[in-house]
């Protein structure tokens with residue numbers, strides 16, 4: 001059974017189609033990244049899944065429970081962990097009081113274990129918290145009742161790199177223990193680091209749904225090279241280079257070929273400096289998910305909806 005099944009889900013706010021006929025499944029025991037730029041519609045999907053807003057049309061199920069069945073969904077939430085984009089509690093409460101409040105509703109058998117990993121200042125009022133501390137409190141809150149599924153809205157925003165790493169490792173351990181993780185992000189590198197599959201949303205539409213490895217393989221690498229002397233395009237370009245730009249001895253391009261061939265090619269030049277990075281999400285959109293591009297799947301089956 002799919003842990004989450006989203007079926008032609010649509011949410012309209014006046015003129016804005018925040019979610020436009022979105023369909024995809026999240027399998028049990030996977031980490032699914034929901035990737036898209038700001039305003040793409042990620043939070044809208046998450047709030048629909050939690051029953052916090054009603055769909056204009058379409059629906060979704062969580063662990064088989066239809067989100068339109070409010071009573072069943074309320075019961076089902078005992079199995080769901082939710083990290084909202086903002087925690088939405090009375091901010092004069094201390095962190096401990098916030099956790100106590102959620103513990104009374106759903107339980108907290110994993111609270112101590114989580115506080116070893118993520119430690120917001122529990123005795124201080126939440127209104128004095130930094131953004132990172134609010135996130136940590138939210139993470140403890142989301143997982144402390146040991147849910148089957150965690151739905152996390154930009155969970156690493158505000159966390160320092162060490163804490164981000166800690167969260168990623170924690171999510172992987174949860175996945176390995178059979179839990180399902182659905183999280184949104186606008187940062188490709190974190191989705192790449194931790195997710196099994198990714199759905200990409202842009203302007204309310206799902207534009208890609210695929211294995212993260214396949215996405216990155218098709219997306220190539222950004223390469224920046226500073227040569228010891230100027231070079232011209234005719235001498236430097238190969239078929240595997242996209243968006244090649246050369247200014248005197250500075251060269252940049254997106255490379256989609258074999259790495260060995262790239263290294264061999266660069267070896268023909270006197271190189272002063274080189275940097276190879278993953279492309280930005282916007283660049284991937286530009287090259288692979290341009291206007292009107294149909295959603296693709298890597299398994300050869302036609303995509304559902306989108």
Ligand SMILES: Nc1ncnc2c1ncn2[C@@H]1O[C@H](COP(=O)(O)OP(=O)(O)OP(=O)(O)O)[C@@H](O)[C@H]1O
Pocket residue numbers: 013016017018036037038039040041042043044045085186
């Ligand atoms: N309550 C609302 N009323 C009107 N428009 C809304 C409302 N909530 C969201 N929108 C609009 O819907 C679109 C999608 O917003 P949403 O918050 O889902 O995007 P997002 O991908 O989560 O963005 P971010 O990464 O910035 O949080 C945006 O154009 C937003 O302005």
